[in-house]
Amino acid sequence: xxxxxxxxxxxxxxxxxxxxxxxxxxxxxxxxxxxxxxxxxxxxxxxxxxxxxxxxxxxxxxxxxxxxxxxxxxxxxxxxxxxxxxxxxxxxxxxxxxxxxxxxxxxxxxxxxxxxxxxxxxxxxxxxxxxxxxxxxxxxxxxxxxxxxxxxxxxxxxxxxxxxxxxxxxxxxxxxxxxxxxxxxxxxxxxxxxxxxxx
Numbered sequence: 716x717x718x719x720x721x722x723x724x725x726x727x728x729x730x731x732x733x734x735x736x737x738x739x740x741x742x743x744x745x746x747x748x749x750x751x752x753x754x755x756x757x758x759x760x761x762x763x764x765x766x767x768x769x770x771x772x773x774x775x776x777x778x779x780x781x782x783x784x785x786x787x788x789x790x791x792x793x794x795x796x797x798x799x800x801x802x803x804x805x806x807x808x809x810x811x812x813x814x815x816x817x818x819x820x821x822x823x824x825x826x827x828x829x830x831x832x833x834x835x836x837x838x839x840x841x842x843x844x845x846x847x848x849x850x851x852x853x854x855x856x857x858x859x860x861x862x863x864x865x866x867x868x869x870x871x872x873x874x875x876x877x878x879x880x881x882x883x884x885x886x887x888x889x890x891x892x893x894x895x896x897x898x899x900x901x902x903x904x905x906x907x908x909x910x911x912x913x914x
Contacts, residue, residue, distance in 0.1 A: 729767045729777075732757060736778045737825070745775050745829050745840065775840055782825045783847045789814050791854055800862035801912040804855065804881075808908045811885060815892050816901045823893040827886060855881060862912075880911055 735757055740748045750771060754761045768774040794807035815824045826847060833841045855878045862868040868877075888904040891897045 725767070732759075732764055732767055732774075733777050733781050736774060737781055740775075740778055741825055741828075744832050745778065746832060748775060748778070750774075772839060776843055779829060779840065779843050779847075782829070783843075786814070786824075786826055786847075791851075800858055800865055800867045804858045804862070805908065805912055807854075807858075808881065808885070809905065812888060812901045812904045812908075815885075815889055823889045824885070827889045828893070852878060852882075868912075877911055881908060884908055884911070 732753065736748055736753055739753060739756065748771070750761050750764050753759075754764045757764065765771070765774070768777060790807050790810045793810045794803050797803040797806040811824070815827075826844070829840075830844050830848060833844055856874055859868065859872070859874045859877055863870060863872050863874065884904055884907045888900050891900040891903075
């Protein structure tokens, strides 16, 4: 076997582990992710699974990084073509609501769930969640400031307050989708977002 093929196969196996781990963590929680269950699901040994990461925490961080990238590609990346300001934010939040509602088994938003799971636990996972959410928050605030500068929103708009309320809508939507299985949630969330972004 050539070294190049070996490296490619190792990377493919690592990706397969992360994909399976993300699916498992979506239903069981990131803390509920066990090496034994993952090894069984993948038809691998525990040592074979953990050998790609070194520790359970490193695996959890890799799963979280994968989830963040999927979110980035699904939500802000799909809003790039929309006009900056409220239109772009509306598109981004529409994508986020769709993302939560489409998750298999009413999985909701993985990042929101992990934030709740680790909000009181100091450590690298909580730090990584905070970093991801800070990037999203900066994105939302930047688009809101653009909306103020272009006159879409009044000049006295409290950008931090609107961003806070938008996050509140998404948190409520995530709970309604996951806990209540309410099919009206996407429409309700969109109406709330539209009110907050109305001029």
